[in-house]
Amino acid sequence: MFPDRVLSGMRPTGKLHLGHYHGVLKNWVQLQSEYECLFMVADLHALTTAYDDVSVIEKSVWDMVIDWIAAGVDPSQATIFIQSRVPEHAELHLLLSMITPLSWLERVPTYKDQIDKLSNKDLGTYGFLGYPLLQAADILLYRGTLVPVGEDQVPHVEITREIARRFNHVFGKEAGFEEKAENAIKKMGGKKGKLYEELRTRFQQEGDVEALDAARALLADTQNLSHGDRERLFGFLEGGGKMILPESRPLLTAASRMPGLDGAKMSKSYGNTISLREDADSVARKIKQMPTDPARGRRTDPGDPEKCPVWQLHQVYSTEDTRKWVVEGCTTAGIGCIQCKQPVIDGVLAEQKPMFERAQPFLEDPTLVRNLVADGCERARELARETMRDVREAMGLAYD
Structure with missing residues (x-):
């Protein structure tokens, strides 16, 4: 394995x-x-x-x-x-x-x-x-x-x-495969070799998946096998040839929640990005220039956070208390858009700070x-x- x-x-x-x-x-x-x-x-x-x-x-x-x-x-x-x-x-x-x-x-x-x-x-x-x-x-x-x-x-x-x-x-059926597999079983020692053969028989004749798992664990734990012999025995276990290349499996990752400056997915092709190591003044300027809810044409106009790209960044960078403050302040016109954007600026800069610190030695040398x-x-x-x-x-x- x-x-x-x-x-x-x-x-x-x-x-x-x-x-x-x-x-x-x-x-x-x-x-x-x-x-x-x-x-x-x-x-x-x-x-x-x-x-x-x-x-x-x-x-x-x-x-x-x-x-x-x-x-x-x-x-x-x-x-x-x-x-x-x-x-x-x-x-x-x-x-x-x-x-x-x-x-x-x-x-x-x-x-x-x-x-x-x-x-x-x-x-x-x-x-x-x-x-x-x-x-x-x-x-x-x-x-x-x-x-x-x-x-x-x-x-x-x-x-x-x-x-x-x-x-x-195509290529796992090497010449003399079964003979080489039998010789590899002997190298495991009498007790382990006998157990391997018992587990192999149970799997191939009865379809016992637990026996298959136990045999795999046995092979993984056997120290005196060469890499080639080990892979032969994994293949022999399941009735095939030598397993040369493994069958990989996907490790699913969660979809990114990171929106761009315009609310669309952050992408260089959209021109809506903030670099990992972007200058603080540039970060602040970009976020301050972000579009907001069109209904808030004036400071005194109430708005709807769900219609504002800045709100999406609050989902990533702000605490629950800050988000409550944003909803209350935006829907009642209690805060202006520049006020609303400041916690996002602070959140991005806080995330970037250790990035700059880790990168600095490599930039210097x-x-x-x-x-x-x-x-x-x-x-x-x-x-x-x-x-x-x-x-x-x-x-x-x-x-x-």
Whole structure:
């Protein structure tokens, strides 16, 4: 059984904003204390839609990593790395393309949706068609079992599962598999080996799921098995071949509650963002300039918070008492719109304060961020090499 391991990433497209923080980064910060996590700068993915203008990528890479650290991603807890610095991503993508039906890629829901949304770009490229396969390679390269996604991204995890299943079916039937599995059982020792065989029989003949779980736990607890033997026995347990690539599962994340300055979803394409590390004067100016309920044309006019974009930010940043004060003051014209906006300004600045503090050492000495990313890339490559060793062997490419 593969250990729980989280793989997630972002494309480097510029400085991150508070929508990224509330939608993704807060979740990463929580996950890093619960699982082994790898967080990837997906620079190869950036090329699938921005191949015609690569000027922003390099600066965006370093800005984004500093933003991650500012948000609380801890390099001592999680592995931070750059996708293109681990060439095994490209290799596994190529090898998986040999067995992935074209129709699987064409049916991914976001494929046609993105072509429609980005109609100004020429996306008639294999790179764009194949980006779900590259995503699958990203996950499978680290044998990632958990992929944090929103509901709209679940199909990408599903195609990853299908690709892993197909790969294991095609290449998991290694020559002499049963004989190697029987030899591996002997290595477990007499008592454990006998128990494994009993549990395997109960599962395969009686469909006893508890026996399956017990056998998996037994294998996970057996120390004197090589990685290859362990995976053979997991496959043998269920009547299949050697399990080379795991079937990942989605780790559903709550939808972001972060609205933009105009009330719509915060997005750079809408021009309604506040950056993670934006200057305090700029933050205050942007919020003070936010539109409010059109009914409040004058200070003395009462309003309706539900019709005001500022109210949505109060839902994120204000206490219940402050929200009650806003409702009372707005509906009775007891407070003006500038007064109403001040607690939001204070809330945003309070959230950003530790971000500036965490980012400052890396801004003062850029070699710090480059060194930690270099360490992360080496750690990622170690895991990637293990996977590719097994993949090459399964595909008949392990000869000298």
